[in-house]
Amino acid sequence: MDVQKKNNYIAPVLWGITITGLAILLTMTKKAFAAIVPNQKIRGCDAHGCGSFGASRGGRTHNGVDVVVTPGQNIVSPISGTITRFPYPYKGDFNYKGIEIKNSEYTVMIFYMNTTVLANTKVTAGQTIGKAQNIAAKYGNGMTPHVHIEVRDSKGNLINPTNMFV
Incomplete structure (x- = not known):
């Protein structure tokens, strides 16, 4: 040649x-996700720990990110998908609620919010799906008000969503 x-x-x-x-x-x-609140910010560290993915939680690690909110603030869906269920973050405590949204790529769970959509409803990214609850009411004034977001891929593997928001 x-x-x-x-x-x-x-x-x-x-x-x-x-x-x-x-x-x-x-x-x-x-960047796969819409910001769930305007000027979205991940919770830093406070008297009750840190809001970053993988932060220490004593004997376990934090499986999501905590987004700083004002109690009562509108929360929008980070993805387009279907509302599949309304899980509770604390066993036996039904005061704090969550939502699960699925599409072909991701499953997103958001905790500490009152939902305004129904199960099996299709939502679009950016659509209002609920209002933030006051998680500081459970833990005290040292807790920064936030919602918790946990993301898994289509195979069920946990994903760090920190840099996936637009």
């Missing part, structure tokens, strides 16, 4: 690898 023919073969292969690498990078940094 002469040098010219060899270069004509290698360049497209390398270009294809570069394009593939770029596509993978873009997929990994894809």
Whole structure:
């Protein structure tokens, strides 16, 4: 094979690898979720712990992120999907509620909110789905008011959603 023919073969292969690498990078940094409140901010650390994904919770780790809210504030759906259920975050305490939204890519659970939608309802990203509850009422003034968001992929694997919000 002469040098010219060899270069004509290698360049497209390398270009294809570069394009593939770029596509993978873009997929990994894809912003998949709508912000659930305006000027969304992840809860920092307070007297009751930290709101970041993976933060220590004594003998376990935090499986989601806590988004700072004002009690009574509207919460919007981070994804388009179907409301599948209304889980409770605390066994035996039905004062605090949650919502589960599913689509073909993600399952999102949001806790500490009163819902305004019905089960089996289809929602779109950005649609109001409820109002934030006052979680500080349960834990005291040292707790920053927030809602908890937990995300799993279509296979049920836990995902860190920190950088996935628009």
